Amino acid sequence: MITGKNQIGSIKSANGNVVFRSNNPKTNTPNPWQFIEATEREVNDAVELADRAFLSFSKTSIKIRQELLNKIAEGLEDSKDVLIEVYCMESGLPISRAITELNRTVYQLRSYGAYGASEDFNKTTEDVVNGVSLRKVNVPIGPVVVFGSSNFPFAYSTAGGDTASALMAGCPVIVKGHSMHPGTGELVAEVIAKAVSSCHLPEGVFSNLNAQSYKVGQQLVMHPKVKGVGFTGSITGGRAIFDLASRREEPIPVFAEMGSINPVVFSEKELEENGSDWVKKIVKSMLDGAGQFCTNPGLIIALKGSALDKFLEEFVEVLSKQDPQCMLSASVHDSFDKLRRTQMKRKGVITLSAQRTPTELNYSQATLLKVAGVQFLEQPELQEEVFGPFSIVVECESTTELIKVIESLNGQLTGTLNCKEEETEFATAVLNALSLKVGRLIFQGVPTGVAVSESMHHGGPYPACTDSRFTAVGGDSIKRWLRPLCLQNIPNYF
Numbered sequence: 001m002i003t004g005k006n007q008i009g010s011i012k013s014a015n016g017n018v019v020f021r022s023n024n025p026k027t028n029t030p031n032p033w034q035f036i037e038a039t040e041r042e043v044n045d046a047v048e049l050a051d052r053a054f055l056s057f058s059k060t061s062i063k064i065r066q067e068l069l070n071k072i073a074e075g076l077e078d079s080k081d082v083l084i085e086v087y088c089m090e091s092g093l094p095i096s097r098a099i100t101e102l103n104r105t106v107y108q109l110r111s112y113g114a115y116g117a118s119e120d121f122n123k124t125t126e127d128v129v130n131g132v133s134l135r136k137v138n139v140p141i142g143p144v145v146v147f148g149s150s151n152f153p154f155a156y157s158t159a160g161g162d163t164a165s166a167l168m169a170g171c172p173v174i175v176k177g178h179s180m181h182p183g184t185g186e187l188v189a190e191v192i193a194k195a196v197s198s199c200h201l202p203e204g205v206f207s208n209l210n211a212q213s214y215k216v217g218q219q220l221v222m223h224p225k226v227k228g229v230g231f232t233g234s235i236t237g238g239r240a241i242f243d244l245a246s247r248r249e250e251p252i253p254v255f256a257e258m259g260s261i262n263p264v265v266f267s268e269k270e271l272e273e274n275g276s277d278w279v280k281k282i283v284k285s286m287l288d289g290a291g292q293f294c295t296n297p298g299l300i301i302a303l304k305g306s307a308l309d310k311f312l313e314e315f316v317e318v319l320s321k322q323d324p325q326c327m328l329s330a331s332v333h334d335s336f337d338k339l340r341r342t343q344m345k346r347k348g349v350i351t352l353s354a355q356r357t358p359t360e361l362n363y364s365q366a367t368l369l370k371v372a373g374v375q376f377l378e379q380p381e382l383q384e385e386v387f388g389p390f391s392i393v394v395e396c397e398s399t400t401e402l403i404k405v406i407e408s409l410n411g412q413l414t415g416t417l418n419c420k421e422e423e424t425e426f427a428t429a430v431l432n433a434l435s436l437k438v439g440r441l442i443f444q445g446v447p448t449g450v451a452v453s454e455s456m457h458h459g460g461p462y463p464a465c466t467d468s469r470f471t472a473v474g475g476d477s478i479k480r481w482l483r484p485l486c487l488q489n490i491p492n493y494f
């Protein structure tokens with residue numbers, strides 16, 4: 001049942017007087033529940049509880065932590081009907097997406113548990129130097145704060161990848177619930193609290209705090225007993241939290257996965273031979289989830305010519321047949337609309353897509369723009385992420401200019417190349433340039449669709465992420481919450 005209260009360990013707590021509601025973006029009306037923002041005292045209670053739980057939780061066996069993750073997965077499956085209903089009411093996303101995302105979240109929990117408990121993951125390094133025994137192990141860093149995102153209420157929020165990986169590492173977690181989906185957050189938090197209790201773990205292993213203002217999140221980041229932060233969201237938000245954590249007397253790591261425009265490069269030959277197939281794939285990738293994915297293809301780079309002209313003609317035609325989709329909230333919709341209009345007005349930018357204003361509020365208008373390479377290079381503002389169904393096509397005069405365009409890009413989560421196998425010279429030049437900018441290189445594909453697996457890397461140079469060495473998706477994401485400890489001549493019973 002949704003009570004609107006904070007989950008502090010095993011207790012539901014609501015001592016504050018700041019209240020807020022989530023909205024249903026489809027009906028543009030407030031949802032029925034009222035949430036109570038955590039007070040300064042409640043924030044402190046949650047962190048103190050996490051700190052007290054830390055030592056014993058960090059010493060639990062990896063099998064117990066795996067059991068915890070499995071119990072959370074089971075609890076989510078048992079509550080799936082109500083979870084999906086509230087998810088849809090708070091996000092405006094369709095039921096099919098809610099089901100896929102819930103399944104992904106459950107899979108993440110189980111697979112991180114299995115990988116984190118595997119021999120491979122827990123390998124230690126041991127050697128003897130001049131009669132001294134050295135053993136290097138990994139230990140959890142301490143209580144971790146998780147900021148979930150608006151666009152993944154299940155998979156990158158309360159029981160999402162950051163929470164699953166931190167718990168598997170042995171770090172207690174305090175979630176700063178997302179203000180757009182606090183009802184989904186409360187239900188998921190209840191599942192986690194029950195799993196903590198049924199595994200006989202200390203209650204401070206998990207808390208979930210409500211907040212509509214930034215105050216709660218900022219207090220959490222500044223609390224001296226918090227030792228790390230996981231964040232998924234915008235560049236502005238991630239950077240603000242990173243800066244705050246760096247200004248602490250004891251700076252702590254912030255693993256923020258932020259914005260990306262995910263360049264997709266096409267060779268002329270590829271467009272000539274398979275342009276129509278690519279139109280279908282790219283439109284789907286651009287519109288999935290109303291374009292509200294961090295791997296949305298926001299930038300398409302190709303050489304000027306008849307193959308590109310034909311591709312764009314078909315692109316616009318297919319786009320014109322797509323229905324507008326509901327966006328996550330009025331604020332996400334308004335920020336999308338404002339930003340796309342700003343980009344439409346920049347020097348040399350041509351709007352290719354038909355501009356039909358959707359009849360329903362909070363519905364998106366897919367936007368495709370085109371700009372010449374030289375003008376793209378002159379205006380770095382064109383690289384700003386427009387969160388939603390939006391792409392800019394950069395039309396280049398030559399391969400040299402195309403490479404310059406790639407070289408001018410900020411750090412990205414992904415970079416894609418679609419060309420023929422035999423175009424090795426072009427491919428090598430493009431892949432070399434892209435590899436310096438991205439966390440994942442894709443050949444013959446689209447950037448959306450991030451597999452949860454050990455070989456996945458979901459990260460990249462800044463501003464895609466604050467630390468390009470780590471991934472936010474896949475079992476290796478657990479490594480973010482561990483630090484090496486060298487044991488010199490320490491007896492084995494420790």
Ligand code: NAP
Pocket residue numbers: 147148149150151176177178179180211212213214215217218232233234235236237238240241258259260293294331332335336385387
């Ligand atoms: P967000 O605004 O960055 O928020 C993520 C989380 O961080 C939320 O819990 C938010 O609190 C908190 N937060 C943000 N700025 C903060 C600050 N200065 N101090 C403390 N806490 C802060 O990301 P989002 O909610 O996913 O998306 C919202 C907007 O970001 C959208 O309009 C979208 O255009 C843009 N965006 C999102 C993504 C993405 O991948 N999710 C990518 C690019 C752009 P509240 O819950 O109180 O807001």
